[in-house]
Amino acid sequence: MARDTPVRTGRQSTADEPLPNLVTIVGRGVPSSFEVTVDGEIEAVADDPVADGTVVCGSAAEGTIEVGVTRLRFSGELATVNLVDWNGVSAPESSSTPTVHVDYGVAR
Template sequence: MARDDPVHSQTASNEDDPLPNLVTVVGRGVPSSFEIAVDGELEMVADDPLEDATIVSKQVAEGTIDVGVRRFRFSGQMANVNLVDWNGVPAPESPSTPTVHVEYGAANR
C-alpha cells in the first residue's frame, strides 16, 4: 500500500508529548480488518479499548471496523499498515478497506 506524505502540524508544539503522533482508521461501511505497527509506542484513544475489539500491544494494534473511526497515538514512525475487507481482499485491490490517516506532531486531542 502506498503511503501518503506525512502531515506535520504547524501549530502543535509536542516536544514533551511522549506520543506526539496520531493515526486514524476510518471505516467505509463494510466489515474490514486492520493492523498497524509503529517503531515506537502505541496507545489507543478510546474510553474503553476492549469495547472497540482492538488488541493493542506496545507497538501493534489490530482490530475490525465497519463504520466510524479508531484513533491511536504513537511515538516514532509508522512501520506497517495492513488492511483487508470482509472477503480477505487487501488494500488497494478492495475499495471497501478502511482509509488510514497519519499525522506526525499532532496536537493531543
C-alpha cells in the first residue's frame, strides 16, 4: 500500500452519524507496524492521520505505532489485522506487537 495522502471512499461519517464500529490499536513502547482491512468503509479517528502515522485507502488502513493509541472507525466486519514489531516478527510470536481491541456498534 503506497504512503500517499489518505483517500476515503464511499459514505463518510459525520459528527451526528459516525461509522458504527471501532478498532483501537495500543502501542507497547516498541516501534511496530499494523494493517487493518474491513469489508466496508474505514476511516482514521485523528485530526491528521498522516502525521499520526496512519494511511487509509479504500477498505484498508496501515500505519506505525510505538506508544499511545490509534483509532479507526469502520462499517461492516473486520476482515484482517496484521501486526509486526520492529524486527518484522508478527503477532502472536512477538510479545512487543500492539494490542488490538474491536468494538461493534459503539456510540461516539
